[in-house]
Amino acid sequence: MLKAVKVYLETMGCQMNALDSELVGSLLRQSGMELTADPKAADVLLYNTCSVRQHAEEKVHSRLGWACQRKADGKAIVIGVLGCMAQRLGKDLLSRYAGVDLVCGPGQLARLPELLATARDQKQLAVDEVSRASRPRAGKMPATHRSAAVRQGEQEDDIAAGPALDRLYDGRDVLSTHLPGQAYVRIMHGCDHFCSFCIVPFVRGRQESRSPQSIYQECRRLADAGVTQVTLLGQTVNSYSHRPEGGSETRLADLLERLSDIAGLRRLRFVTGYPTDFDDRLLQAMRDLPKVCEFLHVPAQSGSDRMLRAMNRHYTRDEYDQLIDRARSIVPGICIAGDFIVGFPGESEEDHQASADLIRRTRYRNSYIFKYSPRPGTLSAKRLGDDVPEAQKKRRNGELLAVQAQVSLAGNAALIGSNLEVLVEGVSRRSGKQPKGPAAGQVQLIGRSRGDHIVVFDGPKDLAGQYVNVRIESATALTLAGKREA
Ligand code: SAH
Ligand code: F3S
Numbered sequence: 001m002l003k004a005v006k007v008y009l010e011t012m013g014c015q016m017n018a019l020d021s022e023l024v025g026s027l028l029r030q031s032g033m034e035l036t037a038d039p040k041a042a043d044v045l046l047y048n049t050c051s052v053r054q055h056a057e058e059k060v061h062s063r064l065g066w067a068c069q070r071k072a073d074g075k076a077i078v079i080g081v082l083g084c085m086a087q088r089l090g091k092d093l094l095s096r097y098a099g100v101d102l103v104c105g106p107g108q109l110a111r112l113p114e115l116l117a118t119a120r121d122q123k124q125l126a127v128d129e130v131s132r133a134s135r136p137r138a139g140k141m142p143a144t145h146r147s148a149a150v151r152q153g154e155q156e157d158d159i160a161a162g163p164a165l166d167r168l169y170d171g172r173d174v175l176s177t178h179l180p181g182q183a184y185v186r187i188m189h190g191c192d193h194f195c196s197f198c199i200v201p202f203v204r205g206r207q208e209s210r211s212p213q214s215i216y217q218e219c220r221r222l223a224d225a226g227v228t229q230v231t232l233l234g235q236t237v238n239s240y241s242h243r244p245e246g247g248s249e250t251r252l253a254d255l256l257e258r259l260s261d262i263a264g265l266r267r268l269r270f271v272t273g274y275p276t277d278f279d280d281r282l283l284q285a286m287r288d289l290p291k292v293c294e295f296l297h298v299p300a301q302s303g304s305d306r307m308l309r310a311m312n313r314h315y316t317r318d319e320y321d322q323l324i325d326r327a328r329s330i331v332p333g334i335c336i337a338g339d340f341i342v343g344f345p346g347e348s349e350e351d352h353q354a355s356a357d358l359i360r361r362t363r364y365r366n367s368y369i370f371k372y373s374p375r376p377g378t379l380s381a382k383r384l385g386d387d388v389p390e391a392q393k394k395r396r397n398g399e400l401l402a403v404q405a406q407v408s409l410a411g412n413a414a415l416i417g418s419n420l421e422v423l424v425e426g427v428s429r430r431s432g433k434q435p436k437g438p439a440a441g442q443v444q445l446i447g448r449s450r451g452d453h454i455v456v457f458d459g460p461k462d463l464a465g466q467y468v469n470v471r472i473e474s475a476t477a478l479t480l481a482g483k484r485e486a
Contacts, residue, residue, distance in 0.1 A: 004034040008042035012059060013050025015233055015271065016106075016204075017083055019184040021048045024082070024109050026173035031113040039067075044078045044116065049085035051199045053373040060085055068099030078119050080104065082112075084203040088376075090127045103127065106204055107189075110168045128205060169218050179425050180465030182229045183222045187215050187255065191235035193274060195301070196312040196379035197341065197372065200235055207235075209242040212250045216258055223264035226465075229423055230265060236274035238282060253285040260289045266467065267291055267423065267450065273298040275315050275323055283330040293450040294331050298323070299339030299368075303358030304351035307344055312379065317354065324362050335365040335451030340400055343372040343393030345384035352396050356403045365411060365451065366478075367404045371397050405477040412453070412475035419471050419485060422447035422455045426464040430456075454479045 050056040080102035087105030108126035374381035431444035438458035
């Protein structure tokens with residue numbers, strides 16, 4: 001019997017990439033390949049990359065340097081770059097790295113088995129031709145996902161990416177989700193918002209919503225295989241809108257209602273929200289549908305109107321505040337997470353303080369805080385100088401993290417004494433390292449509440465994927481700790 005080809009697949013970046021890698025992993029296994037966690041044991045090295053900040057790309061360059069050196073040293077390996085950086089740099093990656101055999105953008109991943117089969121003999125370039133035009137006119141879907149998936153030098157063919165990607169979902173191996181009992185399900189591709197700093201619309205294309213039927217079927221298959229928590233993914237998931245020819249529109253609230261019917265599913269989540277697309281109907285659906293978790297990830301990016309305008313975010317600080325107030329009044333106990341960028345071009349000390357103030361006002365459960373990184377081709381990189389010195393960015397980043405840590409600690413401390421339902425993810429990385437370790441036969445487990453709080457507690461190893469009730473006894477800014485209730 002032929003030995004199976006061993007593939008090492010490393011994932012950088014966001015949940016979208018984690019999902020893409022999972023789907024790619026299924027596809028490769030179904031094509032007879034084997035996945036390995038050891039890059040040195042692999043015949044094929046694949047890097048699923050992120051372009052959202054320069055730092056993410058630097059990591060990929062360092063991996064490719066290592067892989068290409070191995071190849072130059074005589075190892076017979078195939079090297080592939082997948083994902084956003086593959087889409088962004090395309091053939092430049094092939095010319096920069098003699099050892100790279102395959103470059104495949106996120107819209108072309110369904111073709112990976114075929115591409116790999118020929119990559120050893122001929123370099124393969126498979127990227128979408130993503131339109132660089134700004135927002136499409138309302139109601140008109142531009143042909144942005146035309147495939148430019150061509151062998152070097154060949155002509156563009158005409159496969160649309162949408163149906164090709166459906167192949168990935170249909171073939172999904174439901175038994176290998178990222179955590180026991182949990183799954184990501186993509187409900188839309190791309191983004192139409194064109195925030196001036198963001199590379200995503202250029203590498204993931206325009207917004208396209210999947211049909212509710214195919215999402216429903218995928219969730220049902222997952223639930224039948226034992227998944228109880230589904231997280232719906234989209235760059236701006238609350239902009240989800242699907243309208244068949246002559247039919248009526250399905251929005252996120254409708255989708256949540258439909259998916260709530262699936263027996264076996266206990267929790268539904270969705271990320272990431274864009275601040276302008278939260279109508280009351282969606283917030284009411286969160287309140288009224290018991291399976292929908294009381295959690296919103298709704299990035300503000302800045303607390304200053306001047307910055308929001310320069311970032312091409314389509315809301316003001318005041319409108320954002322109103323959204324948060326509405327969410328808190330409609331959905332009791334809602335937990336909110338956010339993203340901020342520090343050091344955007346022209347950001348003054350006053351603008352920075354406005355962001356700190358927004359963190360205090362919103363009382364985020366947590367915030368992801370990023371230093372501005374100019375991305376080639378984006379509006380802010382083209383038009384605005386990266387004029388906040390690195391040292392200032394670093395300081396502002398530290399300051400916002402400190403403000404958020406205070407807010408998180410206060411929020412977490414308020415939960416001491418309460419009882420939370422926790423979906424167990426597995427053994428915590430710190431298990432066995434605590435000063436007073438768990439009792440014999442037990443380990444420290446980690447899981448998440450409905451509000452997405454990280455909760456640790458002691459229990460038997462085999463609880464991963466189960467729901468338990470935990471009485472909270474102590475809190476830090478990052479985690480809650482407690483005891484499992486019988
Ligand atoms: N809607 C997407 C956003 C993708 S980018 C989502 O699924 O979360 C994730 C975050 O990275 C953004 O919210 C923003 O805070 C940050 N980010 C994007 N481009 C950036 C850049 N050029 N520099 C620094 N941070 C950036
Ligand atoms: Fe990026 Fe803004 Fe879309 S952050 S993903 S362009 S909403």
